[in-house]
Amino acid sequence: MTAPDTTEGDLMTQATVVESGPAAEPVADAHPEDVLVLHDVRIHDDLSDTELVHGVSLRLGRGRVVGIVGESGSGKSLTCRAVLGILPDLIEVSGGSITLLGRDAATFTRQDWTAVRGAGVGAVFQDPASYLNPSIPVGKQLREVLRVRGGLSRKDAHRRAVELFDAVHLRDPERVYRQYVHELSGGMLQRVLIAIAISLDPEILIADEATTALDATVQAEILDLLAELTERLGLALVLVSHDLAVVAQLCDEVLVLRDGHVVEQGPTARILHDPQEDYTRLLVAEHEQYGLERYLTPTGEPTRV
Amino acid sequence: MSEPRPILEIEGLDVAFGRGPARKEALSGATLSLLPGEAVGVIGESGAGKSTLARAVLGLAPVTAGSVRVVGRDVARLSRRERREFGRSGVAQYVFQDPLRSLDPDQTVQAAVAEPLEIRGELNRAEIAAAVRAQFAAVELDESLLDRFPAQLSGGQRQRVAVARALVTAPRLLLLDEPVSALDSANRVRILQLLERLRATTDITLLFISHDLGSIAGVTDRTIVLHDGRIVEDGPTARVITAPEHPYTRLLVGSAPTLTSGAADRAVRARLRAELAAAQRSLAEAAT
Numbered sequence: 338m339t340a341p342d343t344t345e346g347d348l349m350t351q352a353t354v355v356e357s358g359p360a361a362e363p364v365a366d367a368h369p370e371d372v373l374v375l376h377d378v379r380i381h382d383d384l385s386d387t388e389l390v391h392g393v394s395l396r397l398g399r400g401r402v403v404g405i406v407g408e409s410g411s412g413k414s415l416t417c418r419a420v421l422g423i424l425p426d427l428i429e430v431s432g433g434s435i436t437l438l439g440r441d442a443a444t445f446t447r448q449d450w451t452a453v454r455g456a457g458v459g460a461v462f463q464d465p466a467s468y469l470n471p472s473i474p475v476g477k478q479l480r481e482v483l484r485v486r487g488g489l490s491r492k493d494a495h496r497r498a499v500e501l502f503d504a505v506h507l508r509d510p511e512r513v514y515r516q517y518v519h520e521l522s523g524g525m526l527q528r529v530l531i532a533i534a535i536s537l538d539p540e541i542l543i544a545d546e547a548t549t550a551l552d553a554t555v556q557a558e559i560l561d562l563l564a565e566l567t568e569r570l571g572l573a574l575v576l577v578s579h580d581l582a583v584v585a586q587l588c589d590e591v592l593v594l595r596d597g598h599v600v601e602q603g604p605t606a607r608i609l610h611d612p613q614e615d616y617t618r619l620l621v622a623e624h625e626q627y628g629l630e631r632y633l634t635p636t637g638e639p640t641r642v
Numbered sequence: 643m644s645e646p647r648p649i650l651e652i653e654g655l656d657v658a659f660g661r662g663p664a665r666k667e668a669l670s671g672a673t674l675s676l677l678p679g680e681a682v683g684v685i686g687e688s689g690a691g692k693s694t695l696a697r698a699v700l701g702l703a704p705v706t707a708g709s710v711r712v713v714g715r716d717v718a719r720l721s722r723r724e725r726r727e728f729g730r731s732g733v734a735q736y737v738f739q740d741p742l743r744s745l746d747p748d749q750t751v752q753a754a755v756a757e758p759l760e761i762r763g764e765l766n767r768a769e770i771a772a773a774v775r776a777q778f779a780a781v782e783l784d785e786s787l788l789d790r791f792p793a794q795l796s797g798g799q800r801q802r803v804a805v806a807r808a809l810v811t812a813p814r815l816l817l818l819d820e821p822v823s824a825l826d827s828a829n830r831v832r833i834l835q836l837l838e839r840l841r842a843t844t845d846i847t848l849l850f851i852s853h854d855l856g857s858i859a860g861v862t863d864r865t866i867v868l869h870d871g872r873i874v875e876d877g878p879t880a881r882v883i884t885a886p887e888h889p890y891t892r893l894l895v896g897s898a899p900t901l902t903s904g905a906a907d908r909a910v911r912a913r914l915r916a917e918l919a920a921a922q923r924s925l926a927e928a929a930t
């Protein structure tokens with residue numbers, strides 16, 4: 338398989354083109370700016386012969402942010418994995434369609450998926466350390482991605498890796514480049530993973546519980562970074578969390594998932610201020626009655642001092 | 643007797659792990675006091691000293707200076723026999739994040755809740771059975787679950803069993819270390835409601851340790867902020883959240899995800915981070 342069409346230069350502003358595979362099939366109501374369209378996606382476990390996700394639909398435009406809120410077992414991670422083409426064995430998309438960058442994912446060959454992952458859609462997950470090799474400096478691991486997948490020379494790949502570390506606000510990027518996993522904090526490792534995820538200039542970034550294991554102040558740093566990247570690079574973001582408040586920070590639209598069903602879906606402000614379903618109301622009440630919001634007005638200003 | 647005696651009184655507590663060059667101060671000069679009926683939250687990030695503080699209250703931390711008095715007893719300096727007696731009394735009880743680790747997998751949940759009473763040995767069999775059933779009702783667990791093993795319950799049910807076991811001896815002090823962090827929304831709300839009810843009906847004293855300012859806001863009336871092994875702030879929860887004083891607390895409050903804040907806060911957080919960094923620099927300079 339040849340590397341995707343990425344060359345030297347500013348990878349971050351360069352659009353990704355997936356060359357191989359059949360021509361894109363137009364989706365009925367898709368907007369040309371949509372980079373990801375899910376239409377009634379169903380996910381089925383062949384082993385137990387049960388449907389796990391019962392129809393998820395969403396549209397994501399360039400530079401937009403969609404949030405998926407749900408607890409473990411809600412199907413949020415399966416939905417992400419379906420978009421990345423990495424569903425576990427015997428679990429498959431059994432209905433509906435996923436349109437990635439204008440192409441129907443059902444038609445993707447293995448090579449298409451390999452090409453599209455990284456260059457079309459990147460991802461970061463909860464435990465960054467488990468995605469890195471502990472015996473190789475982190476910079477070298479990013480350099481290899483840029484060299485093998487991005488087609489850069491060793492020297493250019495090194496330079497680009499340092500630039501990317503700088504772009505995700507890792508202080509002293511040259512030093513981080515030479516460091517190993519055990520020498521970096523959880524927040525720094527997540528920045529390294531984000532640098533790797535955006536290194537091939539994808540259009541879409543999936544962050545699945547990417548800030549869950551981090552301390553509150555570090556979680557906010559990573560969310561701020563993700564927000565900055567969507568604005569600066571026009572990256573479309575799928576932000577997945579069990580915490581409605583995390584998703585509320587930067588999403589335009591929110592999907593509430595429970596037991597594989599979309600409980601409620603809509604603009605973030607509407608979901609937060611006028612939830613229609615009991616489950617969504619519970620998620621909101623959890624914060625309003627037993628959270629910081631008790632002491633804050635709707636504008637975020639303190640109610641009393 | 644005008645002033646009520648504190649339930650928990652920690653004075654000038656230093657705890658250090660390791661020796662020689664590997665020695666690390668986990669807590670430095672911690673001083674705090676909990677009066678009967680108070681619910682006090684302890685917040686801080688990993689490595690700030692939260693778990694060390696919990697271990698110190700349990701009498702399990704290598705205390706190098708200071709004292710930890712639980713209902714008048716210095717738990718840092720108990721003999722083995724005294725520690726056993728103190729444990730049996732059930733005056734101070736504990737609930738941790740993961741009930742699977744604090745409940746015996748080979749014991750039915752009924753036996754688990756009955757055990758502290760059996761160890762104390764003051765009640766007969768029928769009285770213990772009645773107390774267990776009453777405690778089950780108090781934490782809203784169905785009696786049909788009494789004969790189950792921990793693995794046969796959901797995470798939320800297990801945590802309520804852990805709370806029932808902790809409360810069955812009617813403790814004066816309940817230490818909760820991240821009690822709702824592993825739970826889903828419905829179960830989190832349930833545990834927090836349960837604690838609220840408990841406070842309304844008894845004069846139990848709560849020490850609620852968490853990395854999540856949100857759940858601390860939900861149940862406490864006072865909040866202690868730990869940073870780098872030191873207590874940097876101790877005040878009414880409402881004041882700590884609405885008018886935080888220490889640069890770390892200001893950043894923490896500014897970083898907490900809420901339904902109300904939005905992208906506009908990014909610039910504010912950047913400023914708060916710079917202020918905390920500056921404060922730490924000047925602290926380091928003062929130390930040298």
